Amino acid sequence: MVSESIKATKWYKGLKWVVDFLIGQWFFVFLGIFIMLAYFFPEFAKSHGTLKAQYVISYGAVALIFLISGMSMSTKDLAKNMLNWRAHFTVLTMSFLITSSIIFGFACAVKRANNGSTIDNYLLVGMIVTHSCPTTVSSNVVMTKQAHGNDILTLCEVFIGNILGAFITPLLVQMYLQGEWRFGNPAYQPGGVDIPLTTLYGNVMKQLGLSVFVPLFVGQVLQNVFPKQVKWSLTTFKLSKVGSFMLILIMWQSFSTAFSQRAFESVSHASIIFICFFNIAIYLFFTALSFAYSRPWFILKLFPTEPTVESSKAYTICYKLFRPFYYNKRDTVSVMLCGPAKTAALGVSLISSQYGSDNPKLGILLVPLVLYQAEQVFTAQILVNFMKKWIYYGEAKAEDIENPTVDEETPINNNTTNYVGEEQSSNSRQDFDKVSAT
Template structure:
C-alpha cells in the first residue's frame, strides 16, 4: 500500500516538473519554435519579395534595359558609335532595323491582316492623327516657343519636328493593345501600314517643315531631301524585311509560329531596339553633344513629349468614342454608327499616339548623313525621350484600359456594331468573359 502511494506521488511530481518545464518562458523547445517561426517569416518575406521583383522585371524589363544601355553608352561610347569599334553605322543601324521589321513581318498574321484591311475608317483615323494632327500641332508649339523667345536650343525644335513626323511604332503598341484586351489585329495592321506610309510621308513632312526659315535657320544643319536615297535606305531596311517576313509567314505559318514561341520574337525585337538606342546614345556621348544641351532643354523635352503623347491619346479616344450630351439632346444615329467599340478604341489610341524609334532614327541618319554624328545624336534625343515616355505611360494605362474593355456593355449584351470586328478569344479569355456574364446575370 505504501509502495503504491509512493509511486503515485512520484508520478505527480514528475508531471509537475514536466509542466513547469513546458510553461517556462525561456525553455528550449519554445525558443526553437520561435526561431523556426522567425525563419519561416523571413522565408515568406523573401519569397514574396522575389515574386514581386520577378513580376516587375518581367513587366518592365525593357525600361530597365533602356537604363542599362544608356549607362553603357556613357561609359563606353567608342564601342557603339558610328565608325567605332564595331562599325555601328552598318552592324547596328542597318542590322538592328532589318531584324526589327523582319520579325514584325513574321509576327503579323496574314489572315488577320486580310480581315482588317477593309476597316478603312479605323485606319484613316489612326493615320490622320499620327501624320497630320500631331506633327502640325508640334509645329505650332515650336513656333510659339520661338515667338516668346523661349530659352531652348534650336536643335531641340528640329528634333521635335522629326520625332512627331515619324510613324507609329510596331512592336510596343501591338503588345500593349493585346495586354489591354484591345483589337490587336487592328493595331498590327495599322503599325505595318503606318510604317509603310512613313517611308513616303515622313520625309515629305520634314521637307515641308524645313522650308520654314524660322525653325530651320539658314546656315544650320538641314536634312538632305534626297528622296531617292531616303526611299532606297528605308525601303531596304524597313519595307523589304517586312514584306519578306509576310511572305515567309504565308508559306510556312506553322513553323513560323513555332519559332516565334520558341525563340521569343517579341523579346528579340525589343533587344534589337535596345541596340539601336544604345548606338544612338554612343554617338551623342562620343561627340560630347549632350553636354551642349542645358538642363532647361532636357526638362522641356520631357514635359513636351509627355504632353504630346497624352494629347494624342485623348484625341484618339475622343474621335473614336465621340461623346454626346444625351441628358440634353437625343443622340443622332450617325453618332452611334460612327462610334467604335472599346476594343477598337484601344487600338486606335495606342497606334495614333505612339511614335517609332526604329524608323525615326534611320530617317534622321539618312536626312542628316552629311552632318556629324553628334548632331544626329542630339536630333534623336526628343524621339528617344518620346519613346521612353510612351512606354512608361502606356504600360500604366494597360490595366485601366483592360477593365474598361471588360466592362463594355456592348460586348456583354452581344449587340455589336456592324463595323466592329471581334477577334477569336483564347480559352482563358472566354472563361473570364463567361464568368463575368454569370456574375452580371
C-alpha cells in the same frame, strides 16, 4: 530549401517583395540596364558600330517581332484589317496632321516667349520634325498585343504609315519651317542634303520589306502550314516576351547612337529637363485625344439605333457611312497606341538625310526624337495594363471560359473589325450567360 522560420522573418518577406517586384517590372529593369550600357559603351551598339546594329538590331530584332506577329494572326483577319480604310484615315490624320500641328503651335508659343534664351530654337525645330514623323514600327505591335488590342490593325497602320511617311514627313517639314522658322528648314542648311528623297524612299522600302513584310509573310506561311506546331511554340516559349526584349534592344541602339553623337551634350540641362517632362505630358495628351477621336460621343447621339425598314433613306446611308467611325475597344486601343507614337528608325534617317550627317546642329535635332521614343515606350508600357482592363471591363474573357489555363501573355487573335461600338461587349456578355447556363 529555405526553412519556414526564415520565411516568416521580416527581412525575408521584404527581400521577396523586392525580387517579385523586379521580376514583374523586368522590362523597365532591363531597359534601364541597357541605357546605362549605351551611356558607358556607346560605340558597341550604335549604328555602324561594333555590333553592326544597323543590321543585327534594325533588321534582325524588328524582323523577329514581325515573324512572331505573322505566326499569331490569321490571314483572313489580316486581309480584313488591311481593307479597313476608316481606321487608316483615323490613324494617318492623327499621326501626321493633328499631332504635328499641335506641336507646331506649341513650339511657336515657346519660341516667342523664350526667344532662345533657355530653350534652344533648334530643339524646338527637332520637336516639330519629330512629330511630323510616322508611327513607330515595332513597339506599337508589341504594346497592342500586351493590351489585347487589335494588333493586326496596328500592323497594317505601321506598314502603311511608314511607307507614306517617307513622302509626307519631308513635305510637312517644308510646310512648317517657313517664315520665322526658315532658319531650321533643311533647304537652307549649310551641310545640304546628303541623300536624295528617291534614295531615302528606296532605303525605307528596303528596311520595311526585309524587317516587316518578309518575316510577316514567313510567319503567315508557317501558321497556315504548321498550325499546331506554331501554336505550341507561341505558348511554350512565351514568344510575346521575346518581342518585348527585342524592343529593348531597339532602344539600346537608339541611345547608343545618340550618346556616340554627343546629342545630349549639345543642349543645356534645362532643355533636357523640359523636353523630358514635356514628352510624357504630350504623349498622355495625344493618347487621350486619340481615344476621343476614335469614339466621338456625337456619333452615338446622332445614330443611337440601327436603321430599320421604317428609317429614312438619309438616316440609313449616314448610319452606314459614319457609325463605323465609332470603333470598338480593341480597335480603339490600336489607334491610341499608333496615333501618338513616333518612329526613331525612320526618323533618324529622315533627319540625317535632310539636314546632312555633318550638320553641327544634328545632335540637337535628334534629342527630341530619341527621348520621345524612349518615353513613349516607357509610358505605353504602363498604360497597356489599364487598356487591357478597359477592354474587358464589364465582360468576361472568352479565352478564360474556353481554356482557363491559357497564359495571360499569350497573344490573342483579334478577328475584330466590329464597328458597332459596344455591341461587341453585349454579344460577349450574352455568350457568357449561355456558357454559365449550361
